[in-house]
Amino acid sequence: MKQRKTEVLIVGAGPAGLAAALELKRLGLTDLLVLERDPVAGGMPRFCHHTGFGILDRHRLMTGPGYAAAWVADAKRQQVELLTQTTVIDWTGPLTCLATGPEGLQEIEARAVLLATGCRERPRAARLVAGSRSQGIFTTGSLQDFVHHLNCRVGKRAVIVGAEKVSLSALMTLAKARCRAVAMVTSFPRHQFYGIYRPAKIALADLLHRAPVKVNSAVHQILGHERVEAVEIKNLLTGDCTSTPCDTVVFTGDWIPDYELARSGGVPMDAGTLGPAVDRRLRTRKAGVFAAGNLLRGAETADVAAKEGILVARSIQTFLNHHDADFPCVPIVPDAAVRWVSPNLASPEDALMPCGKVRFSVKDFYRPARVRIEQADQVLFEQRLRACVPNTSYAISDHWMTKVNFAAGPVRFSVVQ
Ligand SMILES: Cc1cc2nc3c(=O)[nH]c(=O)nc-3n(C[C@H](O)[C@H](O)[C@H](O)COP(=O)(O)OP(=O)(O)OC[C@H]3O[C@@H](n4cnc5c(N)ncnc54)[C@H](O)[C@@H]3O)c2cc1C
Structure with a gap:
């Protein structure tokens, strides 16, 4: 088995991993290696043949493949060492990974490991939808692969x-x-298409008109033999079921971080995000292991993932220089209304991250919404928001972390009407 050593090993060449690699190069680190499971680097945007990418980081509107290609071209220009078709399958030491690729197995020992493995949509089986295993059932990702690549x-x-x-x-x-979409089905009382930029709304108006949203409903059963023939949609308020003829079903959203590698490496996880628990420097509780991008909490936009890549690169450089693995922190615990909070470890004031953000997502609609952060009996932060919608994330400043008492137990994060 081939063995090698590197300063920084980056797992995943999506926007987060590639942005981190480029920033590390810019900071002067030459010895780093990026491993990517797919034959082509670029991550999830490669499959999204529509615009909506690059607004916050590249300051222009790009298609997904264009955006992915721009990151890959930058990485090539900066001579980032990138191995595709190479999957990290296990850990053989605290910071040593086992990877398999065209050249066989190799063991890579690093001084720091960045996990940037992204997220996936929960497929039909994991959503416990009854019925037949017919052809014609997709997630958005597999649909895009089917249509655009195959x-x-x-x-x-x-x-x-x-x-x-x-x-x-x-x-x-x-x-x-x-293929005509005849219905969109959500268990919520309203759709969650908020925060879409205006040109996209206009472009989508006709398609949305033809695909009415069935609210307070769930696909209860898939009917068909070889091919899907219909779905049974259950009204969650009345319990009534109706059959809608169709030959295709697409399960969208319901993200789950690609956390298997983090878990098998013994990285402590967060119960809300289901990704590794991290502080605002994106350090995990395992010394020398960092995490960025959608692995942290399911899907955000690609520019958010890329910005996290840049931040984590600076954090990794500080770690390599000062070995600051042991840092004081307390968990941020969401209340019942909050789905997740990221980062989810409160850590002390940080010159590296002077104006960071804490992102969160809620389980229901709140209009207006009040965010409240408390520790013991002290209120650390309060902010009113016009509304909070599920399946959407919100960002607030993290300056309240300066008030955290690291001997006083967890911080509570709540959202109320
Ligand atoms: C349908 C859809 C539409 C979207 N639309 C938009 C949009 O309009 N605008 C926008 O900004 N964002 C959009 N996004 C979100 C955007 O694609 C993601 O935010 C972004 O790709 C996240 O980057 P990442 O680097 O965290 O993860 P990813 O892009 O998922 O990259 C992770 C990479 O890690 C690799 N990997 C995983 N495990 C391993 C392993 N063990 N070994 C080696 N490699 C591994 C994967 O192959 C993958 O290439 C959309 C996403 C989807 C699914």
Whole structure:
């Protein structure tokens, strides 16, 4: 088995991993290695053949493949060492990973490991939807791969499960494949298409008009033999079921971080995000292991993931110079209304991160919403927001962390009306 050593090992060449690699290069680190499971680097944006990428980081509107290609071209220009078709499958030491690729198995020992493995949508099986295992069942990701990369025919009539931003990607992909979306189904009382930029709203108006959102509903059962023939949609308020004929079902959203590698490496996880627990420097509780991008909490936009890549690179450089692995922190615990908070470890004031953000997502609609952060009996922070919508994330300043008492136990994060 091949053995090698490197200063920094980056697992995953999506926007987060590539942005981190480029920033480390810019900071003067030459010895770093990026490993990517897919044959081509660039991550999830490669599959999203629509615009909506690059607004915050590249300051222009790009398509997903264009955005991914721009990161890969930058990495090539800066001579980042990038091995594709190479999957990290295990750990053989605290900071030693085992990878498999075209050259066989190799063991890579690093001084710091960055996990940037992204997230995935929960497929049908994990959502416990009853019925047949017919052809024609997708997630948004597999649909995009099917349509844009494999150039396969999808079907004629589709039902989309979910009515959040990523569901609109499925809607556009179906339109491209000449498959008509006949309904979007959400268990919430309203859709969650908030915060979409205006040109996209206009472009989508006609498609949305033809695919009515069925609220307070769930796809209860998939019917069909070889191919999907219909879905049974249950009204969650009345319990009534109706059958909707279709030959395609797309399960959208319901993100789950690609956490398996983090877990197998013994990285402590956060119960809300289901990703590794991190502080605002994106340090995990395992010394020398960092995490960035959608692995942290499911899907944010690609520019947010790339910005986290830049931040974590600075954090890794500080770690390599000062070995500051042991840092004081307390967990940030969300209340019942809050789905996740990221970062989820409060850590002391930080010159490296003078104006950081804490992101959170809620489980229900709040209009208006009040965010309250408390420790013991002390209120550390309060802010009113016009509204909070599920399946959407919100960012607040993290300056309240300066008030945290690191001997006083967990910080509570709540959202109320
Ligand atoms: C349908 C859809 C539409 C979207 N639309 C938009 C949009 O309009 N605008 C926008 O800004 N964002 C959009 N996004 C979100 C955007 O794609 C993500 O935010 C971004 O890709 C996250 O980057 P990342 O680097 O964290 O993860 P990813 O891009 O997922 O990259 C992770 C990489 O890690 C690799 N990997 C995983 N495990 C291993 C392993 N063990 N070994 C080696 N490699 C591994 C994967 O192959 C992958 O390439 C969309 C996402 C989807 C799914």
